[in-house]
Amino acid sequence: SQQGEEDPQALSIQEGENATMNCSYKTSINNLQWYRQNSGRGLVHLILIRSNEREKHSGRLRVTLDTSKKSSSLLITASRAADTASYFCATGDTGRRALTFGSGTRLQVQP
Amino acid sequence: DVKVTQSSRYLVKRTGEKVFLECVQDMDHENMFWYRQDPGLGLRLIYFSYDVKMKEKGDIPEGYSVSREKKERFSLILESASTNQTSMYLCASRPPASGANVLTFGAGSRLTVL
Numbered sequence: 001s002q003q004g005e006e007d008p009q010a011l012s013i014q015e016g017e018n019a020t021m022n023c024s025y026k027t028s029i030n031n032l033q034w035y036r037q038n039s040g041r042g043l044v045h046l047i048l049i050r051s052n053e054r055e056k057h058s059g060r061l062r063v064t065l066d067t068s069k070k071s072s073s074l075l076i077t078a079s080r081a082a083d084t085a086s087y088f089c090a091t092g093d094t095g096r097r098a099l100t101f102g103s104g105t106r107l108q109v110q111p
Numbered sequence: 112d113v114k115v116t117q118s119s120r121y122l123v124k125r126t127g128e129k130v131f132l133e134c135v136q137d138m139d140h141e142n143m144f145w146y147r148q149d150p151g152l153g154l155r156l157i158y159f160s161y162d163v164k165m166k167e168k169g170d171i172p173e174g175y176s177v178s179r180e181k182k183e184r185f186s187l188i189l190e191s192a193s194t195n196q197t198s199m200y201l202c203a204s205r206p207p208a209s210g211a212n213v214l215t216f217g218a219g220s221r222l223t224v225l
Binding site: 040 | 142144152154155156159214216218219
């Protein structure tokens, strides 16, 4: 089952600009996570936000969570060419041991 | 750092062949997972295991089986490969009841079935 849907599917920006990606999900969750995937590689965990949190920061990353709208956003500030990757949201809930992933946003940062 | 190693980065197999994808983790994690990744579909869970010899079906188990004989190793088996199983396969692991189910992924195995 596809829980999270990212928007947009693809995003192209210039270095130094901010990048915002959105994720919507369908069921109740315990937490929502964002992962990054460089081309042809595995996923790397970026940040986790719990269902009772509204906003979280980690370096240049800012994540928000709106459980009433079942949506989250990932903001990358002052983007760099090295941020070029695909970004996935993933949700976890008590009824399921495994995370459910969305389809991802491909971010291209032009130098 | 936790390391999850997938033994084959690229494989090319023929229709009907039996295929083994191996995954090993070095941090004594109880939980291990196999996902497949296809363009536009994201990651879909095939199987997972929460202990040695224990397994549960994910969302798309058809055509696959798994083996977990040792805690560190979780194998995905395609009994008779088909072209629609051409995909990127990702293995992941995490510790038990960690409160936050953060996954550590391997680098992936890209399988092409001709």
